[in-house]
Amino acid sequence: MNCIEAKALTYHFSEGEAVLNNIDLNIPNGSIYGFLGANGAGKTTTMKLLLGLLKKQQGDIRIFNQSLHENRQNILRRTGTFIESPSLYGHLTAEENLKIWRRIYQCSASNIKEVLELVGLSSTGKKKTAKFSLGMKQRLGIAIALLHKPQLLILDEPTNGLDPTGMIEIRDLLKRLNKESGTTILISSHLLSEVEKLVTDVGIIHKGNLLFQGTMQALQARQQQATNISIDTNDGQRALEIVSRNNIKASLQNGQLILPVTEREVMSRLNEQFVNEQIEVYQIKIVNNDLESIFIDLTKN
Numbered sequence: 345m346n347c348i349e350a351k352a353l354t355y356h357f358s359e360g361e362a363v364l365n366n367i368d369l370n371i372p373n374g375s376i377y378g379f380l381g382a383n384g385a386g387k388t389t390t391m392k393l394l395l396g397l398l399k400k401q402q403g404d405i406r407i408f409n410q411s412l413h414e415n416r417q418n419i420l421r422r423t424g425t426f427i428e429s430p431s432l433y434g435h436l437t438a439e440e441n442l443k444i445w446r447r448i449y450q451c452s453a454s455n456i457k458e459v460l461e462l463v464g465l466s467s468t469g470k471k472k473t474a475k476f477s478l479g480m481k482q483r484l485g486i487a488i489a490l491l492h493k494p495q496l497l498i499l500d501e502p503t504n505g506l507d508p509t510g511m512i513e514i515r516d517l518l519k520r521l522n523k524e525s526g527t528t529i530l531i532s533s534h535l536l537s538e539v540e541k542l543v544t545d546v547g548i549i550h551k552g553n554l555l556f557q558g559t560m561q562a563l564q565a566r567q568q569q570a571t572n573i574s575i576d577t578n579d580g581q582r583a584l585e586i587v588s589r590n591n592i593k594a595s596l597q598n599g600q601l602i603l604p605v606t607e608r609e610v611m612s613r614l615n616e617q618f619v620n621e622q623i624e625v626y627q628i629k630i631v632n633n634d635l636e637s638i639f640i641d642l643t644k645n
């Protein structure tokens with residue numbers, strides 16, 4: 345069952361080229377969905393459409409199995425958002441900012457203490473938010489998004505500008521929320537490496553087109569397929585003949601033998617044959633095996 349289903353979303357700003365081109369999004373209930381793409385790919389535009397902040401032009405959006413067009417108020421009551429940067433009153437404290445939002449959401453006063461604790465801001469006391477560090481502001485933005493205990497969180501690059509410790513804190517917080525409350529989380533980022541340990545599902549957008557959508561495992565399987573072994577020897581041609589004799593498809597690239605990742609036993613047998621045939625092996629290494637390179641490959645022109 346999907347929490348968000350968007351079909352054939354297309355969007356143009358004024359007369360220009362389509363910023364989104366026929367996007368289908370399927371965001372499963374209870375998932376943490378990483379929405380990935382380079383700057384300008386169309387992430388914020390998509391999120392704004394999902395929240396009804398931009399008027400939909402083409403396509404269909406359903407959230408909680410309801411049409412966004414027909415039930416926007418009801419959907420937004422169950423959704424927490426953080427788009428671009430949080431709007432805070434700098435002359436007020438974290439608690440005072442949250443008190444304003446509490447009136448809008450009409451939720452219990454005890455939620456304020458809970459969310460401040462959750463994001464690690466309960467000891468900020470009388471400090472005005474104008475004096476907060478960027479990380480504290482981001483965390484307060486997340487506290488605002490969480491104040492009414494939403495079932496769905498839509499977060500646009502919430503770790504933007506944070507140092508590695510700040511990023512880890514936010515990731516841990518989101519993981520905890522997802523695990524303990526079953527909150528579905530849609531989070532955008534321009535770095536796969538930043539969210540790969542957090543997300544269960546992934547959508548990769550490039551120039552308004554969705555290039556990949558699926559589980560993290562499916563993306564990792566793709567990574568496996570794109571992973572090769574490179575072997576550096578003193579005689580690439582003969583090494584290639586040996587590998588071919590073993591019915592393994594290989595090629596020579598700049599003198600290096602390139603073959604798909606094979607089982608450990610096969611690799612050991614090949615190595616033995618190289619040695620028996622007096623081929624000197626200088627290096628055996630895995631190439632192109634990180635997810636980030638898959639992401640870059642997918643988004644290369």
Ligand SMILES: Nc1ncnc2c1ncn2[C@@H]1O[C@H](COP(=O)(O)OP(=O)(O)OP(=O)(O)O)[C@@H](O)[C@H]1O
Pocket residue numbers: 357363381382383384385386387388389390534
């Ligand atoms: N108000 C606007 N008017 C015209 N074009 C816009 C407007 N907002 C965004 N765009 C354009 O739409 C495209 C997608 O922008 P969008 O902000 O959705 O991308 P993004 O993936 O969120 O990027 P970033 O990571 O930089 O925020 C970009 O080419 C951008 O210049």
